Amino acid sequence: MHLVNKFILILLAGITMSCQSGKIEKDPNLISVSILPQKYFIERIAGDDFKVNVLIPPGASPATYEPTPMQMKDVAKSIAYLRIGYIPFETVWLDNLLEGTDGIKLIDLSKDIELIKGQEKHGDHFHEGGIDPHIWSSLKSVKILSKNLYQELIKMAPEKKDIYEKNYQQFLSEIEELDQVAEASLSNKKGMSFMIFHPALTYLARDYNLNQISVEMDGKEPSPTHMKHLVEEAQRLSIKHVFVQKQFNVENAKAIVAEINGDVVVIDPLAEDWLTEMKRIITILKD
Known part of the structure; x- marks a missing residue:
């Protein structure tokens, strides 16, 4: 990441926000996330109850993508940022994205997942503590991630608990079915x-x-x-x-x-x- 480019982006984002009249108004239905699979997970549980602001667009790499000033502004309007865990994009940008934002909740969806640490010197060279970030490539890990997500979504919309519970259980059953197929076919x-x-x-x-x-x-x-x-x-x-x-x-x-x-x-x-x-x-x- 070139430090000059990063500084310019942060400066532009600050100018964009300051040009708005007064404080940035929160959107009570807007959630920001890092990668597209997170949008899929949210929609499987909450349907279209939330607007999902995905920072890394289709085709972009979490190792190199730089957010636009408009994306940074949308983060400031969000009620929550759901980080996937330890991808380089979050390691490099998350502090800047959340700096000065008011009332945004930061949630780490990798909680309780057994992370792979220091087994390989490879890949995204911004890993925190040598943690491999690719937890969404695992059906077993996404079961845990989905539970974390479900628990957070019902905090945001407690009146929808029954609906979200039903959707979560349906999604979980599909993941478990594919996991069983994988266990059998790869045994x-x-x-x-x-x-x-x-x-x-x-x-x-x-x-x-x-x-x-x-x-x-x-x-x-x-x-x-x-x-x-x-x-x-x-x-x-x-x-x-x-x-x-x-x-x-x-x-x-x-x-x-x-x-x-x-x-x-x-x-x-x-x-x-x-x-x-x-x-x-x-x-x-x-x-």
Whole structure:
């Protein structure tokens, strides 16, 4: 993150807010979140009762995205900010987004999830304390996240408790059904290795005893030496797919699959239709 760019954005946001007449008026139905799957989770439980301000738009990376002044203003109008946990965007920007805001509640949806710490030196190099942030790639973790979310939503709209309870239980049953399918279909794949450019499936790999091999090294593109090692590993382990998140460059993955006679598989764990994408990823892994 370039400090000058960050300062300019914060300055522009301050000018935008100060140009408004008086104090920024709260929108009692507006919630701000970091990533699109959070919007999906909220809508599965609360329907359209809340407007959801998603900071990181489709196709953008949580490692590099910079909020616009208008987005910063919308955060100030929100009654709550639901952080996903430890993504680089939140590590870098959250203090600035919340500075000077009045009456906004900060909620960490990663509460009670067993976080993966310090197991790999890779990926989003702004991790707090070496925490892997990709909790939404795990059905088991999203069960806990959804419970945290449900409890917060009924605090915001206690009169809707019965409706939210019913919606939450329905959503939970769908997650549990897919989790059972994954347990059954991946039970004979324990220890299986898969290769991915950016290590976005760490929690899913833990859930089903799979081995994730990251192409990235410390959040950077691999060196020629590491690329050679990756090709040798893929050949040794009979890996034919290299997963690439939609938000990342596919060129290094293409170079690997050209050597192993495989293919690049584009995935999008940050898709708004989270459950459908999780079903697709699990189907690919079991085939």
